[in-house]
Amino acid sequence: MKIVEYLAPLRTASQQAQVLASMYFIEKTEGKTTFTTADIRAALAEARTPNVKNWNVAARLSASGHLVHANGAGAHRTWELTDTGRVEIEAWAPSLSISAPAVAKRSEASALRARVAAITDTEARAFASEAVDCLDVGAHRAAIVFMWVAAVHEVQERLWNTSDGKSITTAAQSHNPKAKVCKKRDDLSEYNEELLLQVAHDLGIIDKNEKSELIKALGLRNSSGHPNKLRPGEHRAKAHIEDLITMLF
Structure with missing residues (x-):
């Protein structure tokens, strides 16, 4: 109607x-x-x-x-x-x-938006909001990518706000001797995301289980962000968004 x-x-x-x-x-x-x-x-x-x-x-x-x-x-x-x-x-x-299915879907979207609205970091909230927008219109791969960007931003913020550049550099170079010396917040973007998660784990920003789940989420993001035959469905994209919000926000 x-x-x-x-x-x-x-x-x-x-x-x-x-x-x-x-x-x-x-x-x-x-x-x-x-x-x-x-x-x-x-x-x-x-x-x-x-x-x-x-x-x-x-x-x-x-x-x-x-x-x-x-x-x-x-x-x-x-x-x-x-x-x-x-x-x-x-x-x-x-x-x-x-119809009941339509009502349920809107209710789920509304619940997700409420959780996104509670994210305090402006940049992370904006990326997560775009992820839900994409989910809403069936752009599942885009939803997965945008939510991962929100997650990476949050990990970078936690690292920079709780550790100093020297500690971050030492942790990064213990896994990759050629890793960039971290002198400012933007230097974190020079680390590939797997290395970023390893550094975050080493410095106590995330625990072992969170790291494991985030590595899985990174794999889904990589598959969704590159040309291939993967076609993630609505439930997979929604679970990705919910899991990252639960773990990090």
Whole structure:
């Protein structure tokens, strides 16, 4: 069902009812739970709602009382439906039939996005977010590669923040005498990723089991990032993302 179909029976309803119903529809069909006023206006425009550009969406939300909850302020404010809001909307809005597999998939994506949002490092979070975006559209090899980049960034950050260049260099050159002398954070990118994991293990950044699992993840990343016949499925890509988040973030 498209949003234009869902909102059609509410065309003569109040602006507030149409705003709330559009939030409910997107939440149920896409798994999105927080909205800016721009998100809502775009949804109403997609439904070809007359004169929506003149609606004061923020005012309609503010007048919705306990049916919605606001997060943040000003330009960064987002809105979400409350549990009470969902119940009340279901009482008067058109029924919405969605297949169980589709609901489950959106729920899984939403759970992954929540875990990614909790990653504190900005760069790692951005890469992990792109991995989930790729997973969402079926680009499984790209999802695996982006999540690995997030993992490598995290290992590099931990190494640099907890060890000094001399210790890192000594550990690296014990495995590869030609390894670059580490004088600054960016020098870590000169180490191949297997060596980086070995150094991280030697310096206590990761333990033996984590190293073993990360080596496996590196192998999957290498297979996914080079031309070959590997076609990782959704479950394999999703497990890769979940495992790296669990281990490192």
